[in-house]
Amino acid sequence: MMCFVYLNLKLPHKTALVISKASSTRFICAIVLLFVEHLRGFDDVFVFPKHKHNGGPYSDFVSLHPMLKTSEERTSAVGYVVERLGEEQIPGIRSELYPVTSSFGAPIFFSLERAAAPYFGIKVYGVQMNGYVELNEQKHLWIGKRSDQKTTYPGMLDELVAGGLPHGIDCQQNLAKECEEEAGIPTSISINAIPVGAVSYNDIDEYRYKRDVLFCYDLKLPKDFIPKNEDGEVDSFKLIPVTEVAEVICKTEFFKPNCALVIIDFLFRHGRLSQSIQDGFGISRLCECVLLETIYCNYTVDKVKYITPEYHGYLDLLRSLRIGDCS
Amino acid sequence: MMCFVYLNLKLPHKTALVISKASSTRFICAIVLLFVEHLRGFDDVFVFPKHKHNGGPYSDFVSLHPMLKTSEERTSAVGYVVERLGEEQIPGIRSELYPVTSSFGAPIFFSLERAAAPYFGIKVYGVQMNGYVELNEQKHLWIGKRSDQKTTYPGMLDELVAGGLPHGIDCQQNLAKECEEEAGIPTSISINAIPVGAVSYNDIDEYRYKRDVLFCYDLKLPKDFIPKNEDGEVDSFKLIPVTEVAEVICKTEFFKPNCALVIIDFLFRHGRLSQSIQDGFGISRLCECVLLETIYCNYTVDKVKYITPEYHGYLDLLRSLRIGDCS
Structure with missing residues (x-):
């Protein structure tokens, strides 16, 4: 399952990022904790961990809903969230898509509105x-x-x-x-x-x-x-x-x-x-x-x-x- | 004390090097195990660990004799070893000195005959x-x-x-x-x-x-x-x-x-x-x-x-x- 890894802001940014990278999850996005809160409520798109936070390095993640099986489905679902969040949360929307990958030339998991890229940390x-x-x-x-x-x-x-x-x-x-x-x-x-x-x-x-x-x-x-x-x-x-x-x-x-x-x-x-x-x-x-x-x-x-x-x-x-x- | 860290050849080269670097010893030289054997016997210059090898990452090292306090003393002592080993062990001696440092521009610990540089891994x-x-x-x-x-x-x-x-x-x-x-x-x-x-x-x-x-x-x-x-x-x-x-x-x-x-x-x-x-x-x-x-x-x-x-x-x-x- 593809994961959005977000940062535990109790740790310094860099430390948190290293932990995320070292995890066995596929590291695609790095979302700052404050922004993650905006994603709660979109239950058809993002899955938050249900278990109580145990402080371990791998428990702090949000993943895309497993029902979103194709790149097109994910693009459309995340696009809906970006649209709903609107200019207030994500200013400067351009209707221009960026590919979301783990590295240059790697398979594209989905495409994301350009202005939303830094919010989703792709x-x-x-x-x-x-x-x-x-x-x-x-x-x-x-x-x-x-x-x-x-x-x-x-x-x-x-x-x-x-x-x-x-x-x-x-x-x-x-x-x-x-x-x-x-x-x-x-x-x-x-x-x-x-x-x-x-x-x-x-x-x-x-x-x-x-x-x-x-x-x-x-x-x-x-x-x-x-x-x-x-x-x-x-x-x-x-x-x-x-x-x-x-x-x-x-x-x-x-x-x-x-x-x-x-x-x-x-x-x-x-x-x-x-x-x-x-x-x-x-x-x-x-x-x-x-x-x-x-x-x-x-x-x-x-x-x-x-x-x-x-x-x-x-x-x-x-x-x-x-x-x-x-x- | 400055240390010559040598490589445990039971490990792949790269792994061994990383361990040496991560140690608290000052990593100046990396000597291949086979060559280290040539340094035995020069007891006034090199100190070998006395304790039995315990397999730990920091036990495999040779250090310069602590009596060699100045850069000049170390240059002269190691130079003597190089001369004694001669063309058979260190071919191509040029009587040209290279500075031995931990990084570019850092203090010079001693100077070493150019042809000997790869043997001492500086x-x-x-x-x-x-x-x-x-x-x-x-x-x-x-x-x-x-x-x-x-x-x-x-x-x-x-x-x-x-x-x-x-x-x-x-x-x-x-x-x-x-x-x-x-x-x-x-x-x-x-x-x-x-x-x-x-x-x-x-x-x-x-x-x-x-x-x-x-x-x-x-x-x-x-x-x-x-x-x-x-x-x-x-x-x-x-x-x-x-x-x-x-x-x-x-x-x-x-x-x-x-x-x-x-x-x-x-x-x-x-x-x-x-x-x-x-x-x-x-x-x-x-x-x-x-x-x-x-x-x-x-x-x-x-x-x-x-x-x-x-x-x-x-x-x-x-x-x-x-x-x-x-x-």
Whole structure:
């Protein structure tokens, strides 16, 4: 039987998650306890444990009703719950479905409304692209400012192109689509994007548990290319020297948090030896940022540059960047 | 007290190593049981457990003699043992010292003859550089063929530039030095090398336990540059299309094993979307190669290209590439 494992909030989040994973139940969703309460009463969809809580690590779970035998039945039943909970509990409903799986490419148990993903703590996959230009031998990143109308992270700074991976479309197709819609990049240019790996992070707040895996891309753009948003989700774009972007990440909270990860990954792969410096880089702070479940950066540093092995803490930062569950 | 933890060969290698790491002893060296026998008799240098083996996970260790209080004393005492064991037990002695630490940049406990490093199972750090050229929009890698006179991996294929990190020199300086000596690349060109992360692997054979962390670099070379070996360690160089290099790695055992890791890392970061293909890539085999302690590749594949998220097993391979202990 497929299980929704939820978290015992008496334990620290991370500890609870590890226990859930180590259990023999199939770990698909991680629901924060406060949100689980909203699921009580939907007895045809969710089954709560009947026995009294015995404190054991495997007793805290909610499962889908065993009568829901097919993927379609589960999609429809959970969709009904999401609809009933409505905008008050799950704001920003988009009528866009995400596949629910235990890992990338694994069989799909059901599909779930995109806005509901963090409430049900499913793994979500997305693409993020660093779009850069080389001017006077210095790399510059095109940075977007999210529309103030967006439900999530309104007005914050963002990658040039980023998007969740919906059901039935692969990373490459999705990237081309998002390039077109978000930045007006035609396929003739986006075809030059290079996949460079993936990063993963968890982020828990009161009601939501984000478990994201981001496929990262780099795209070197023509010098005269000017991005143009075509879906209304981006207010404006600005071309900023990479070192300045790194400084903004370290000193402010202007960036959408998960962008920090993808840009730090970029800083690891683009610094020429001639551009490394020995002092003042806030690498220990970056390291802390990556390790935190909620990523934030506000450390004051004097100089920020690319990340090279000469910095004390290089391997620590690299490890923490890779520590997420990329599966 | 600093301990040399050696492996109980009754357990599978990996299991034994994990037990050692989880112990409260400071894990510095991992010595294969067969080699430990050579250290008996040097009672002023190594202390063997006196109590009868009780089967517990922490009882199988050899420690340095507590009278050896300073780094210099330990260097000298272990150096004496290495000298006494001589070429028969430790072939290829170079009179070049490696620092012995628990992690990169941590305090140095002592220094050890380079050739002895795998026998004492210390962590060893090195630099490896993919030198490439772009011809007709296709990347080509400069590949070296090791001299038949080399003690280790004679005659095998190798990166353009690679070298261990000796005591007292940082990665950047070491890379510039190796570029000059191994491939005749002047500093004016090698300064453009880009650090792109690190990979790590373990490799156990009968007497040796390699625990290597490799700092990886990419260098885009001028089209007309021809490498020229200046230290006699390389027989010849050849410029080979990247996809052909990948095929050689998959189908043969011509490459020095750890090069496979560094080249797979390169394949993860250099494939344009336009160059991805959907079929025939031996990714599952590559995955297996990376996971194996002794890396080898001999799977027959039809087509080999860059590694992109469209391949089934992409995240598995990425994870296994990153699974090593980069510390």
